[in-house]
Amino acid sequence: MDRLDALEAQSVYILREAYNRIEPLAMLWSLGKDSNVMLWLARKAFLGHVPFPVVHVDTGKKFKEMYEFRDRYAKEWGLDFVREECPPIDAVDQSLPPAARSAARKTEGLRRAIDRYGFKGLIAGIRRDEQATRAKERVFSPRGESGEWDFRDQPPEFWDQYKTDFPPGAHLRIHPLLHWTELDIWLYTQREGIPIIPLYLSKNGKRYRSLGDQDITHPVESDAATIEEIIAELQTTRTAERAGRAMDHEREDAFERLRASGYM
CATH class of the missing domain: 3.40.50.620 (HUPs)
Known part of the structure; x- marks a missing residue:
């Protein structure tokens, strides 16, 4: 297993x-x-x-x-x-x-x-x-x-x-x-073909790693435009998953x- x-x-x-x-x-x-x-x-x-x-x-x-x-x-x-x-x-x-x-x-x-x-x-x-x-x-x-x-x-x-x-x-x-872990979630999503919200994929050099209310959630710098690229990014990034959540900076x-x- x-x-x-x-x-x-x-x-x-x-x-x-x-x-x-x-x-x-x-x-x-x-x-x-x-x-x-x-x-x-x-x-x-x-x-x-x-x-x-x-x-x-x-x-x-x-x-x-x-x-x-x-x-x-x-x-x-x-x-x-x-x-x-x-x-x-x-x-x-x-x-x-x-x-x-x-x-x-x-x-x-x-x-x-x-x-x-x-x-x-x-x-x-x-x-x-x-x-x-x-x-x-x-x-x-x-x-x-x-x-x-x-x-x-x-x-x-x-x-x-x-x-x-x-x-x-x-x-x-x-x-x-x-x-x-966050990486597990994306590996499993890839394996199972689970539908995703497109905001997780990079657009103009930014994407959302964590989604919440629109007024208190912001994208992070990223070029990961596919699930495969998200997985590769997570294996090297030092940016926190909730870096785009305003609440986590209070x-x-x-x-x-x-x-x-x-x-x-």
Whole structure:
């Protein structure tokens, strides 16, 4: 079994464990490369059908290419698609820096979705290598009644044994891609022929490595115009994956505060 086969097998196992043990369950779809791989894995895990709702917490500020991708593949893949609208920016913590405050709208939108549908488990496409705070996550990660995350008190996970019994009012975040890297994502996308948003490919010497809201996400310098060229670039680049995210250039604690309060 090669590395990609091993990654795929572990993620499929995690998805099936979540489906078997948690109800109601949903998957968060951010429309980016990671959550598209996660959806692809879910379709593999359940024989071509995703057996739980797929939720887009929508700020209304994504790139048009992202919305076009969402509308096309929600239909083509037969998803039980749910769109949850985020509240206005004045409804979130005003003490956060500007970009983090904009991103925090997603936290409030997600809380609304949890309250509306009563989800006990939410599958999310985060990776440990993506950001330092996310490296502290568990595969099955408990959240409090308001969605808060205590990153100082995480359950042990030995030999792929996951704890799923938590107090009433809590819910779980399930992370089937936690053990993947950015390079793994692109190698798997190439192998599987997974559709991608064209913003990831270079145009006029720039491309997006990470996609978020249009007003707080910027391209990086790159000539990688194909997936093959992206893979080659990632093997040598020293530019951080989230270098184009305005939020990652604000105060050091901003992202940790967002994650602790329930951000995806």
